[in-house]
Amino acid sequence: MTLFDIAENYRAIFDAFDDCDDLTDEQIEAYFDTLEGIEGEFDEKAENIACFIKELTVEADGLEAEAKAMAARARTKRNLIARLKNMLLENMQRCGIKKIDRTRAKISVRNNAESVSIPNDAALIPWLIEHAEDCLTYKAPEISKTKVKAALQGGREIPGASLVRTVSVIIK
Numbered sequence: 786m787t788l789f790d791i792a793e794n795y796r797a798i799f800d801a802f803d804d805c806d807d808l809t810d811e812q813i814e815a816y817f818d819t820l821e822g823i824e825g826e827f828d829e830k831a832e833n834i835a836c837f838i839k840e841l842t843v844e845a846d847g848l849e850a851e852a853k854a855m856a857a858r859a860r861t862k863r864n865l866i867a868r869l870k871n872m873l874l875e876n877m878q879r880c881g882i883k884k885i886d887r888t889r890a891k892i893s894v895r896n897n898a899e900s901v902s903i904p905n906d907a908a909l910i911p912w913l914i915e916h917a918e919d920c921l922t923y924k925a926p927e928i929s930k931t932k933v934k935a936a937l938q939g940g941r942e943i944p945g946a947s948l949v950r951t952v953s954v955i956i957k
Contacts, residue, residue, distance in 0.1 A: 788834065791827045798823065835956045 802816055877883070877894055885892040903909055913920050937948050 786826070786830075788827065788830045791823060791830060795820065795823045795827060835954075838956050 798816070798819055808816070873892070874894065877885075877892070883894050910921070933943060933946050934948065936943060937946060
């Protein structure tokens with residue numbers, strides 16, 4: 786039986802008690818025994834689900850940690866690749882070699898397309914604002930939920946925003 790089914794049974798039996806005003810003491814005792822049994826079944830099912838959630842949480846945390854470790858290893862490898870390519874390029878240029886054609890690798894020095902170099906963005910922006918505004922792009926504004934929350938808590942009315950309180954399950 787699923788947790789939902791157990792909850793439905795519990796609710797149905799609980800609601801049925803409201804309709805019975807003339808129950809005997811034995812019937813009332815049987816009623817509470819039934820509720821207690823269903824509640825025990827519900828608690829056991831809920832505990833099993835909570836334990837499964839805890840297992841999944843540990844597994845997800847482990848996967849995230851492994852992903853971070855692998856991403857760090859990949860960054861290290863990419864940095865090594867860049868250093869080795871730079872070393873190879875410098876030494877090929879020093880020797881005047883433009884191309885190496887071997888069995889396991891073909892290496893060539895290529896002139897890349899032009900690219901823009903801007904060593905100091907902050908110094909260039911004021912000039913662009915005054916002389917070449919079309920060379921700038923602006924980001925869309927972002928809402929600071931922290932500041933909106935503080936304003937709402939301070940009594941300010943903000944159309945389209947409200948404070949809500951949600952509920953969640955804590956498993957320890």
